[in-house]
Amino acid sequence: MTRIVDATVIITAPGRNYVTLKLTTEDGVVGWGDATLNGRELAVAAYLRDHLCPLLIGRDAHRIEDTWQYLYKGAYWRRGPVTMTAIAAVDVALWDIKGKIAGLPVYQLLGGAARDGVLVYGHASGHDVPSMLDDVARYLDLGYQAVRAQASVPGLEKTYGIPSDGQAVYEPAASARPQEDVWDTAPYLRFAPELLGAVRERFGFGFHLLHDVHHRLSPIEAARLGRDLEQHRLFWMEDPTPAEDQSAFRLIREHTTTPVAVGEVFNSIWDCQQLITERLIDYIRTSVSHSGGITHLRRIFALAELYGVRTGSHGAGDLSPVSLAAALHVDLSVPNFGIQEYMGHASPADEVFHTSYTFSQGSFHPGDAPGLGVEVDERAAAAFPYEPRYLPTNRRRDGSVHDW
Ligand code: KDG
Numbered sequence: 001m002t003r004i005v006d007a008t009v010i011i012t013a014p015g016r017n018y019v020t021l022k023l024t025t026e027d028g029v030v031g032w033g034d035a036t037l038n039g040r041e042l043a044v045a046a047y048l049r050d051h052l053c054p055l056l057i058g059r060d061a062h063r064i065e066d067t068w069q070y071l072y073k074g075a076y077w078r079r080g081p082v083t084m085t086a087i088a089a090v091d092v093a094l095w096d097i098k099g100k101i102a103g104l105p106v107y108q109l110l111g112g113a114a115r116d117g118v119l120v121y122g123h124a125s126g127h128d129v130p131s132m133l134d135d136v137a138r139y140l141d142l143g144y145q146a147v148r149a150q151a152s153v154p155g156l157e158k159t160y161g162i163p164s165d166g167q168a169v170y171e172p173a174a175s176a177r178p179q180e181d182v183w184d185t186a187p188y189l190r191f192a193p194e195l196l197g198a199v200r201e202r203f204g205f206g207f208h209l210l211h212d213v214h215h216r217l218s219p220i221e222a223a224r225l226g227r228d229l230e231q232h233r234l235f236w237m238e239d240p241t242p243a244e245d246q247s248a249f250r251l252i253r254e255h256t257t258t259p260v261a262v263g264e265v266f267n268s269i270w271d272c273q274q275l276i277t278e279r280l281i282d283y284i285r286t287s288v289s290h291s292g293g294i295t296h297l298r299r300i301f302a303l304a305e306l307y308g309v310r311t312g313s314h315g316a317g318d319l320s321p322v323s324l325a326a327a328l329h330v331d332l333s334v335p336n337f338g339i340q341e342y343m344g345h346a347s348p349a350d351e352v353f354h355t356s357y358t359f360s361q362g363s364f365h366p367g368d369a370p371g372l373g374v375e376v377d378e379r380a381a382a383a384f385p386y387e388p389r390y391l392p393t394n395r396r397r398d399g400s401v402h403d404w
């Protein structure tokens, strides 16, 4: 028995907002969990502070599965991003503690390394095709073997996912309300095949090419896009349609062999059960921090393995370095690993989060420090206070709200 004696929530904004859970045992062992939910950070912080932290005091830090079941089943209200991000933070912090007590990196507790490294994809983008191509070249020069390509859609004033000039990452500006962007599907559907074709024309087929649709299409539009992209041999077409409509993917599947990846907005195995068991997708993008932690993510990945679906976890900059480290430990150990997203973090983040993962030739390794291999500098964190920031909202040209 190793009792938890303290549970503290830290909110900090080194480049963007992050919520971090710190659990401390009676022996002074500290575990960290990421509780960041982009644009809804304070809701998870309150869920933890008001409802979960008091329940954790006095519990045995070693009983990870029991704590997961207790927080999930015991609440009566199940699932949803706020609940599952809060449970995830607890779960990941407990795995960190278990690893530190055992003197082993978390991946060793998960069965050990099933591969030498974790293939990642980087985010190339540009305001037009030539600048996007230069960005793809930059990633290939850095040794990446997989690159996601996005570019501003001609005719639209703003396109999500394209950083301002000179910025490495795209982050929402501090603001009390979400910015509102105009979205128009027709020019996007004309432009996307041209954009991805330009990448293949200049760089060939010797690396993995990915593209994110951000849930913007109807099923038949997605089917058409998938067909138009087949010649460019994508690694995946991500989030073609709003993800909660699982049966919609059947229609996409019937029309195209372009592989499909979905799941960054999912929070539980129930959200992707049909997609996996009916083999409607190729990659499941659930993440450690938004899908109930290591304990639940492993369950999703095990179900996916039965149906030949591979993993491709979300890893945007709004998932903190604690999340990325936890993801790398899982990725290294699961048999059906596919790829891991790596967007990186804005530079002040490394003042707060001290990491031990390493990058080489397009792959990451989580390192061999006991636990996750990430420590949080609370004094540095205090220098970056929270500011409200939101993902943008989309409206069609007629003013109506469009899907994300
Ligand atoms: O919080 C949402 C972002 O992480 C998301 O929009 C980024 O789509 C994204 C991706 O694939 O990283």
Ligand code: MG
Binding pocket: 212, 214, 238, 239, 264
């Ligand atoms: Mg995405």
